[in-house]
Amino acid sequence: MRIPFDRLILLALPLALGACGDQQIAAYRIPKEKEPELAPAAAHAHGNSGTTPPAAGENAAPGMGSGMAGTAVATASGPGLTWVAPAHWQSKAGSAMRKGSYAIPGDGGVMADLAITAFPGDVGGEVANVNRWRGQIQLPPLPEAAVAAAVTRLEHNGLRMGVVDLVSTGANPTRVLGAWIPHEGSTWFVKLTGPDGLVAKEKPAFLEFLQTIKPAAQP
Amino acid sequence: MNESLRSLRDFFVSLKLTVALLVFGMLLIFAATLDQVNLGIWAVQEKYFRSFIVYGRFGEFAVPMFPGGYVIGGLLLINLVAAHIYRFAFTWRKLGIQLAHMGLILLLLGELFTGLLQEDFQMRIGRGETVNYAESFRDNELVLIDVTDPEFDEVVAIPTGLLEKGKPIQHPKLPFRVVPKLYYPNSILQMRPQDGPPSPATAGIGPQLMAAPQPITYRENERNVPTAFVELVGSGGSLGTYLVSTGLIRAQPFEHAGRQWKIALRVRRLYQPFSLTLNELRHDVYPGTEIPKNFSSRVQLKTADGREDREVLIFMNNPLRFGGQTFYQYQMDRSSGFTVLQVVRNPSWLVPYIACTLMTLGLLVQFGFHLIAFVGRRRAPAAAAPVSIPAAR
Numbered sequence: 001m002r003i004p005f006d007r008l009i010l011l012a013l014p015l016a017l018g019a020c021g022d023q024q025i026a027a028y029r030i031p032k033e034k035e036p037e038l039a040p041a042a043a044h045a046h047g048n049s050g051t052t053p054p055a056a057g058e059n060a061a062p063g064m065g066s067g068m069a070g071t072a073v074a075t076a077s078g079p080g081l082t083w084v085a086p087a088h089w090q091s092k093a094g095s096a097m098r099k100g101s102y103a104i105p106g107d108g109g110v111m112a113d114l115a116i117t118a119f120p121g122d123v124g125g126e127v128a129n130v131n132r133w134r135g136q137i138q139l140p141p142l143p144e145a146a147v148a149a150a151v152t153r154l155e156h157n158g159l160r161m162g163v164v165d166l167v168s169t170g171a172n173p174t175r176v177l178g179a180w181i182p183h184e185g186s187t188w189f190v191k192l193t194g195p196d197g198l199v200a201k202e203k204p205a206f207l208e209f210l211q212t213i214k215p216a217a218q219p
Numbered sequence: 220m221n222e223s224l225r226s227l228r229d230f231f232v233s234l235k236l237t238v239a240l241l242v243f244g245m246l247l248i249f250a251a252t253l254d255q256v257n258l259g260i261w262a263v264q265e266k267y268f269r270s271f272i273v274y275g276r277f278g279e280f281a282v283p284m285f286p287g288g289y290v291i292g293g294l295l296l297i298n299l300v301a302a303h304i305y306r307f308a309f310t311w312r313k314l315g316i317q318l319a320h321m322g323l324i325l326l327l328l329g330e331l332f333t334g335l336l337q338e339d340f341q342m343r344i345g346r347g348e349t350v351n352y353a354e355s356f357r358d359n360e361l362v363l364i365d366v367t368d369p370e371f372d373e374v375v376a377i378p379t380g381l382l383e384k385g386k387p388i389q390h391p392k393l394p395f396r397v398v399p400k401l402y403y404p405n406s407i408l409q410m411r412p413q414d415g416p417p418s419p420a421t422a423g424i425g426p427q428l429m430a431a432p433q434p435i436t437y438r439e440n441e442r443n444v445p446t447a448f449v450e451l452v453g454s455g456g457s458l459g460t461y462l463v464s465t466g467l468i469r470a471q472p473f474e475h476a477g478r479q480w481k482i483a484l485r486v487r488r489l490y491q492p493f494s495l496t497l498n499e500l501r502h503d504v505y506p507g508t509e510i511p512k513n514f515s516s517r518v519q520l521k522t523a524d525g526r527e528d529r530e531v532l533i534f535m536n537n538p539l540r541f542g543g544q545t546f547y548q549y550q551m552d553r554s555s556g557f558t559v560l561q562v563v564r565n566p567s568w569l570v571p572y573i574a575c576t577l578m579t580l581g582l583l584v585q586f587g588f589h590l591i592a593f594v595g596r597r598r599a600p601a602a603a604a605p606v607s608i609p610a611a612r
Contacts, residue, residue: 026376027392030351030490033372119407120444121433 080118081159081181081188084212086205089114104194104202112194112202123187126151126180130164133178133191137168154207157214159183165203167196175199177206181213188213231301240295243286247273250285259437261357269334289331296327315585322578329570337565340489341549344497344518346556351494353562355487359445359465363393364481366472378487379404382447394476395453400460403432405443408466419448422459423471423482430462447484451475489562493522493542498530500558502551514551516558533560 080099085091089102100116123129130150131141142150154161159181166176177192177199190213192199192206230236251267258266267273268288275284303320307313340353361382365373375392379402388397400419411418411429418426430446446464450457451473458475463484470483499517504510515534520527520541531539539546539560545568549561 023378023380025378025381025388025390027374027390028376028490029371029373031371032366032369119409121407123407123409124431 080216081183081213082216083116083209083214085114085209089205089209099188104192104198106195106198106201110195110198112192112198114190114192114206116188116190118183118186118188120186122182123189126162129180129187129189130166130178133164133176134166137166137174137176137193138170139166139168154179154210156211159213159215161210161213163207163210172196177203179210183215228301228305231297232305233298234302236294236298237302240291240298243291244295247285247288247291257437262437289334292327292331296324296331299324299327312588315581315583315588318581318584319578320581322574322576322581325570325574325577329567329574332567332570333565336567337563338489340562340564342495342546342560342562344495344516344558344560346497346500348557349494349496349521352488352490355489358487359484360487361397361447361449361463361484362470362482363397364470364483365392365478366481367478376487379445379447379484382449387452394478395451395458398450398452400448400450402445402447403430404445405433405435406430406446406464406466407433407444408446408464418462420460420462421457422473423461424467425460425462428462430464445484449482451482491542492524493520493527495520495546495560497558500551500556514548516548516551516560 083100085100085102089104092101092103098115099118100114102114104112104114106112124132127142127144127147130147134141150164152163152165154163161179161181163177163179166178168174173196175194175196179190181188181190190206190210192202194202247267250273251263254267255263266287270287271289272283273285273287274281276282299320303317303324307317307320309317339356341356342350342353344350359379361377361379363375363377373392375390377388377390377397381388382399382402383404385399385402388399390397407430409429409431411427418429420426420428425448433444436443442465444464444466446462446466448460448462450460452458453475458473461471461473461482463471463482465484465486467483470481470485473480473482496519497516498519501513501515501517502511503513503515505512513534515532517530517532518539520529520531520539522528527541533539533546533548535548538548543566544562544564547561547563548558550559551557
């Protein structure tokens with residue numbers, strides 16, 4: 001079949017037009033602007049009854065610590081989670097990206113740290129997250145099957161949770177009790193880190209704490 | 220007439236073309252409706268209707284698959300206009316058809332203009348805050364800001380589309396080249412573990428962070444968090460590679476040739492020659508219930524030249540029209556004390572109204588002529604018919 005040249009041109013025109021787009025570099029002068037305010041970290045204003053702020057995109061991100069040169073990282077958006085912390089956990093000023101932050105005092109002045117963070121997506125998946133925590137206490141990464149075997153599955157208030165208990169080796173071992181909670185397209189992490197003895201003692205309180213976590217909208 | 224011109228004319232005035240285009244249109248709508256599950260309403264509109272060609276992705280390659288809305292709508296428009304000129308001779312009896320067709324042509328043109336010219340932005344204003352720019356719903360930009368002057372900032376804004384292409388960018392206002400290294404349309408940022416892999420970033424906050432690419436989200440209540448690694452190269456060599464992301468709230472400072480600069484990836488901004496200050500926001504409910512009755516924002520509108528300085532009340536169905544833009548009450552959070560206005564710039568907003576008026580008028584005229592003729596025909600035989608009296612037996 002012979003297609004006339006003018007029709008070919010006509011049919012090719014949309015392809016050429018389709019390549020056009022609004023990709024112009026703009027240069028302009030504006031009056032001096034104020035730097036955006038960094039919102040204070042959540043949960044602290046509520047004592048031990050933590051409540052996450054209503055997510056509102058980038059402006060709702062908590063502030064970064066001083067080590068971050070005043071730059072803030074956006075955390076997960078979407079509906080948040082609420083929780084009730086045990087009375088002896090001390091709510092503390094948050095640092096980078098934390099939705100909640102607690103200090104847990106032990107005997108002899110030792111302290112454990114509990115951090116609640118949230119990120120969009122699955123943050124690389126279960127295996128990557130567990131191995132990241134293992135890496136933080138100098139443990140070698142585990143293959144997928146071994147990670148799956150190490151995870152305890154829980155479900156509270158309609159939230160599915162994965163929990164791991166990791167202990168480092170050495171003279172003064174560090175223990176990490178970590179839980180992750182997929183919620184509304186984000187993953188929430190609850191991580192208790194501290195000296196082995198103290199974290200082991202706090203394990204029942206940690207597991208009870210997980211039971212109090214529920215979606216913000218739930219009464 | 221030249222043979223090839225005649226064949227072109229016959230092609231465009233053909234009724235077969237109309238039918239083929241209508242079938243293509245139906246197929247396009249069908250495919251777009253199915254794809255809406257994956258892409259969401261906005262992306263479907265862009266991919267299928269506000270495009271010349273619908274592309275399919277095969278690995279790294281984008282392959283043209285189907286004519287887009289602009290091609291089908293555009294050809295329909297040409298077909299309609301050509302047939303109109305070629306077939307219809309103007310007579311008063313056909314005035315109605317002419318008007319209705321003109322309305323239809325205008326409607327197609329209006330949609331084309333809206334697709335090409337309309338821009339949607341949002342303006343988020345906290346109570347007591349003054350804002351002089353609107354932000355895009357979806358587009359982002361890399362900004363390099365010369366902040367040396369104590370009074371003004373000189374901004375160079377580069378659309379992220381150019382970062383995606385990965386080609387070095389040189390602009391007369393920049394004393395360095397911007398070399399995009401990596402671009403993730405959606406990502407998450409994390410603190411980099413001490414034993415993590417080395418970062419492509421060498422300056423600013425980047426070396427302390429880790430960016431993981433994520434699938435692009437098309438959900439209306441979610442936003443992509445693009446991240447890019449860009450190297451700045453001056454005449455004396457590299458100034459460093461920065462990680463920039465809309466996930467970072469503050470711009471990162473650096474110094475070059477005695478001037479202070481900032482670099483950031485942010486939501487695309489549209490600066491206005493006026494500012495809005497939020498004086499009051501109201502969220503009224505019906506007494507004894509939580510059912511919303513009214514959302515309103517009382518704003519102070521002020522132009523830079525001082526010609527306008529007045530208070531405006533914006534509420535549902537009562538937008539502010541100013542400077543060729545319309546400001547609708549869009550969202551509100553009374554507890555946090557901020558309002559969000561949707562800012563729409565559509566120079567062709569009147570066209571659909573005129574088109575519908577023309578079509579209504581055309582149909583009224585057309586049916587009016589028919590009605591008059593019909594009534595006339597009914598009256599005439601009734602008047603002329605002889606009175607028949609049946610014979611009595």
